[in-house]
Amino acid sequence: MIVGDLGAIARARSSPDFAMLELDGVLSIWLWLGLGFQLSTGAVLFWRLAQGKNRPRPLQPEWAPPEWAGKVTVLLPTLNEVKRLSPCLAGLTVQTEEVREILAIDSYSEDGTVASIEAAIAQDPRFHLILYDPDSDRWVGPSGALQTGFLRSSPESEWILRVDADTYPRPGLVASLLKAAIASNYDLLSVSAQFILKYPGEVWFHPAMLITFAYRFGAIGKRANSPDRVMANGQCLLCRRHVLEQLGGFAIARDAFCDDMKLARHAAKQGYRVGFLDGSKVVRVRMYEGVRETWREWGRTIGVRDASHPWQLWQDVVFLLAVQGLPPLILGFYAIAVPRSLLFQWPHVGLWSFNLLLMLARIAMLWAIAPYFDRTQAKAPWLFWLSPLADPVVWLRVLISALRPPKQWRGRRY
Structure with a gap:
């Protein structure tokens, strides 16, 4: 009897129906x-x-009071930017007396970038050209140029503003940053920008890239619960001069492709107050041309690899x-x-x-x-x-x- 029961069980277990039941059970667990x-x-x-x-409202253009005159030095690192530099130079020119100087640090561009900067110098004496040889120290990305500009900036400037060449500063940008930083006692403040989209691939792809940051780090303006979750955007980043001196300038990011996050998180770990606000009303940016460049260039920073454990x-x-x-x-x-x-x-x-x-x-x-997206020039905004x-x-x-x-x-x- 027992032998017969065992044989029946063995035959049942070998049947296709029993195998399917086992498979369904494993699948259900998974x-x-x-x-x-x-x-x-x-x-x-x-x-x-x-x-x-509960996120703060977007920053609005502001006008600086007379006592803010000369408080800011702008650092603008450039490398072969001639195709997109003009809107940035024009936007910096319209910033008012709070900007003492605008230092364009060029890494020996091989296009017409230097000529564009020299044309801006002829129109606005606040512009200065500094040549930086990236082979001299092999710092990654723009950090070496930023460090060179910082060391040559006027000691009279109380704030250092880093701006990237692909930004379109609106009138009142710098004053709005100063007002927000002073009001909230930020030591380092960066803002999100409004992205200009043109080609179908980037219209489809770029918003999904941005969502990854919103999902990981939460709403803009929300204070991070730890220094390792601080957000920053190097396209427009303001820092108190004495804080940057205490941090050693941009040296902490000398080997980082994600240099803005590396600097901001280092500052937060040292106890400085770091903020990230909505700047979509005061600065726009044209980052990449087409989906192929978006895929390649976003990939350097989207993982925040060199600023994270x-x-x-x-x-x-x-x-x-x-x-x-x-x-x-x-x-x-x-x-x-x-x-x-x-x-x-x-x-x-x-x-x-x-x-x-x-x-x-x-x-x-x-x-x-x-x-956060300007789709007025997009070929397929839908x-x-x-x-x-x-x-x-x-x-x-x-x-x-x-x-x-x-x-x-x-x-x-x-």
């Missing part, structure tokens, strides 16, 4: 684990997004996979491949419904970030609203950035 993981990461995401309702970097990679990379894929899989009879069985119903919630939150984020479909590709770019350290900046290899 689905439950996946759902639990997404629920926990999604809770973190929704908590971060909820902080956005390895555990933090990979925590962010996994987090973004759960809340941004997977939802479009999971919803697509359920729409195409899963039988309707399974859609309302657990854990399937929990998995697709929560990913639908994540996707709806992602679509709602498009309305929140829309003011692609902005389809950017959630780019999320899996953008997550792949974050993963590649985490795995492969950058080695090139503006054509120079390190």
Whole structure:
């Protein structure tokens, strides 16, 4: 009897139906684990997004009072910028008496960049040209040029403002930064910009890139809960002179492609007050031309690799996979491949419904970030609203950035 029962069990276990039941059981366990993981990461995401309702209003153009005259030195690092430099030079020219000097530090450009700077010097005596040889110290990116400019800046300037060549400063930018920094007692303050989009690929791709920062670091203006979560944007970054002196200038970022975050987080760790505010009303930026350049250049910084601990970097990679990379894929899989009879069985119903919630939150984020993009010149502006479909590709770019350290900046290899 016992032998017969064992034989029947053995025959049952070898049948295709039993194998399918075993497979379903294993699959169900993995689905439950996946759902639990997404629920926990999604809770973190929704908590971060909820902080956005209390974020400060965007900075507005301001006009400096007479006592602010000469308080700021602007540092403008350049390298082969002739195609995009003119709006930056024009925007700096219209800044008022609070700007004492504008130091353009050129790394021996091979185009007409120096000629453009010399033309600006002829119109505005606050402009000065400094030549910097990047081969002299092999600092990564613009840090060496910034350090050279800082060391040659006027000691009478109480503030140092770093501006990138791809920015379009609006009138009243510098005064608005000064007002915000003084009012909130910031030692270092940077702002987000409004991105100018033109070509279809970047209209579709760029918003998804920006969302990765919103998901990881929360709302603009929200104070970071630790120095390692501080956000910064080197396109427009203001720092007190004496603080920068205490920090050793830009030396902390000498080997960092993500130099702005490295400097800001170092300042926060030293106890200085660091702020990141909405500057979309006072500065615009034209970062990259087309999706290919967007993919390549964003990849240097999107992982924040050289300003993060390895555990933090990979925590962010996994987090973004759960809340941004997977939802479009999971919803697509359920729409195409899963039988309707399974859609309302657990854990399937929990998995697709929560990913639908994540996707709806992602679509709602498009309305929140829309003011940060100027699409008036875009050839296919409607692609902005389809950017959630780019999320899996953008997550792949974050993963590649985490795995492969950058080695090139503006054509120079390190």
